[in-house]
Amino acid sequence: MPNTPPSTSRPPYRVWLGRVADHLHKYPDDHPIQIALRTYVLGLFLSLGPPVITFAISSRVRKKGLQSLLRAFKRELNVTGFAFAMTVAVGGGAALQKIWQLSAADDLSLGLITLPKCVPCVTFNRTKEWLSKLKGSHKTFLSYAASASVAITLLQYPTVRSPRWKGRPSATLDLSLLLLVRAIDSIVRSKVLPSPSEASTKEEKDKARTKRQRQSMTLDAFVFWACSARIMWCFFYEPERLPHSYNKWIMSIANIDPRILGALRAIRSGGWSYIRRFSSQPDMVTSLSHDIGYPPIWGDISRIPAYGGPSAQATWEELGVKTRSGLGGLPCELVHGGVVGSSCIANAWVRGVYAFAEALALYLPVHILPILLTRPRKLLRVSELLNTLLNVLRSASFLSTFVSSIWITVCLTRTLLLARLMPWISHDFWDGPFGCTFAGSLACGASIWIEKGQRRGEMSLYVLPRAIRACLSDRFLKMGKGVRLCERAAFVLSFATLMTAAWHGQDSLRGLSRWTLAFIINGPNAGFWKQKRQDTRPSTPNIPPPSRPCSEQ
Structure with missing residues (x-):
């Protein structure tokens, strides 16, 4: 057999990658191996994308060298990194769910085992009977709850063992709050808001869909208003x-000039008072006034009137301020920052x-x-x-x-x-x-x-999630093991709820949750990737495909 010319020969790594790809194509899109691979790739993109982009576009970061970037790679490529932990949660739950389905289909759910009549064996038999009666959605929830428990343990392992995290809030708190909020949203949409799938006729479905969108938009607007109010108040006073x-x-x-924020926070703490004509930092606003081109005396707390009225007008005429007649407090020229x-x-x-x-x-x-x-x-x-x-x-x-x-x-x-x-x-x-x-x-x-x-x-x-975090005091978050266990429970239950909705009720998901989970579970054949989806997966009653593209929901 003649040798292949060097110019047309394929490198060994490409041959190996081709064989791996051919092997993976044998599995359907919803196979646990396919799901785990998509999860790991997406997890690496989310965890390593920001530091790589920052390193690429920021000259100040590049001057510090590759140390921070290498630390990020070392942290995220570890088994305790975000990508691997989420792969365990998503891929592990899919594998447990698949094993459970296969064991039930093949009558291998421990039903062939005959055990003697003792207390532990009776308990085991009752548990086995209870598990066999569970619905598909319940089995999915339990499968992902088990895998999520392992995942959150991996994520928290470095912080639990590291002395520098002692006495500090959990590093996974933001992720847990994100999952909690998305899970609550899924429950509200499935249990509270009217579902179009429950209607019998097309007119009723359209009516239910319109009502659901109207109620959802009103609720979303109220939630955003309340959260933004809390966040902005914390920005002013408790950043x-x-x-x-x-x-x-x-x-x-x-x-906004940081000195104005400092004055606002000093008023709240008592370090600044118009009435007492007192400031713990007398030069804080006078320096601002000087820097933006006004007389420093305009920011002198000992001269600024506390109340409006004729006396305030006389003070402003003495100070040379012509735009604050009949008012007290700092001149608007200083508040505007020039x-x-x-x-x-x-x-x-x-x-x-x-x-x-x-x-x-x-x-x-x-x-x-x-x-x-x-x-x-x-x-x-x-x-x-x-x-x-x-x-x-x-x-x-x-x-x-x-x-x-x-x-x-x-x-x-x-x-x-x-x-x-x-x-x-x-x-x-x-x-x-x-x-x-x-x-x-x-x-x-x-x-x-x-x-x-x-x-x-x-x-x-x-x-x-940020508003909820802003409502939790640092004292509570630093209480240690008890708070960590509560966070783990919230992470596990929220993650299992989202994954159950992704497999059994995608109508309860929306936006980023629906887009991400549809891609992870269904792969490139998800509805938002193709206008006319050609479902090549084997029909499984527990895995309904998305009804229409996420962007149209």
């Missing part, structure tokens, strides 16, 4: 309750425009990338491209309105309206934690109505 990266992002969007001077309307407008530009850079990949990954030809059609760009502009307008509404509400409270109507109330209240900032935190969440209905749901599910 340590928010994730560091999230707090940093809000700071960049809000574009952006546009004294005009509250112009300040809110300029900050809204700045936030709009920031939001375009944020939302453009959010809307474009899913289409590029699933239906890239959609962008070649002018109508579809315009629709996508309009969605980007709509999301950017939402964030812009969110930011500007905070600023204009703050100014309406302390300058334009309420403080003028009630000058006898001191600015220790108007500038305090239940004054202008509290009103701004309550007002900003209403901007969610600018977003489309489907986007409202994703936004509410995005902020809810």
Whole structure:
């Protein structure tokens, strides 16, 4: 047999990869091996993608060398890394579910074993009988609960053993809260909101679907409003309750001087008082006033009036402030940070425009990338491209309105309206934690109505875990083993609930949950990857395919 010319020979690694691929293609998309591989690849992308992208685009990070990047690879490629742990949870649960189905089909569910009549054996027989009567969804839940228990143990193992995590909140808390929120959403959609699948006729299904969407959008808007109010209040006064990266992002969007935040927090703690004319850091606001081009005395707490009225007017004339007649508290020129001077309307407008530009850079990949990954030809059609760009502009307008509404509400409270109507109330209240900032935190969440209905749901599910985290005190989170066990229970139950919904009731899932789990379970043949799905899997009553693309839900 003649030798193959070197120029056309395939490298050994390609031959090996080809054999592996051919072997894997023998398994259906819903086979545990296929599910485990997709989970591991997706887990690696989610865990290693951010540090790799940051290293690639940030010159400051590259100057520090490869050490941080190598540590990230070492951590995530370990058996205690996110990718492997989630593979154990998803792939292990699928394997247990498959074994359970095969044992039931082959009458191998321990029914052939005859045991003597003793107390342990009677208990075993009763347990076996109880397990044999379980529904398919119950078996799925128990399978994934068992695998999730192993996964959360792996994830928490490095932090439990490491001394530097002693006395600190759990490193897996954010992931557990994320799963908890998604699981609660799935339960609410399946048990509380009307399901179209329960209707008998097409008209009833359409009516039930419309009612469900209307109720869901209202509930999502309320959840987002409540969560955003809590998050923004914590941003002003307790930033340590928010994730560091999230707090940093809000700071960049809000574009507020840290010294103004310091003054607000000092009013809450008693370190700043207009009435007592006291400040624990007297140069905090005077330096701000000097830096933005105003006389330092404008920020002198010993000279600023606490109440409105004629006496305040006399003080401002003495200080040379012409825009705060009849009012107390800091001049708006300082609160605005020198952006546009004294005009509250112009300040809110300029900050809204700045936030709009920031939001375009944020939302453009959010809307474009899913289409590029699933239906890239959609962008070649002018109508579809315009629709996508309009969605980007709509999301950017939402964030812009969110930011500007905070600023204009703050100014309406302390300058334009309420403080003028009630000058006898001191600015220790108007500038305090239940004054202008509290009103701004309550007002900003209403901007969610600018977003489309489907986007409202994703936004509410995005902020809810952070709002829950902001309601948990550090003292509670640092209580140790008891809190860790509660978190493990929440992780296991939430994960099992989501995976059960993915296999037996995908109508209860939506957005990112539905998209991710559909891909993990069904692979490239999931409905959102093809307009007309050709299901090549063997028909199994416990594994219904998605009824339609996730993006259309």
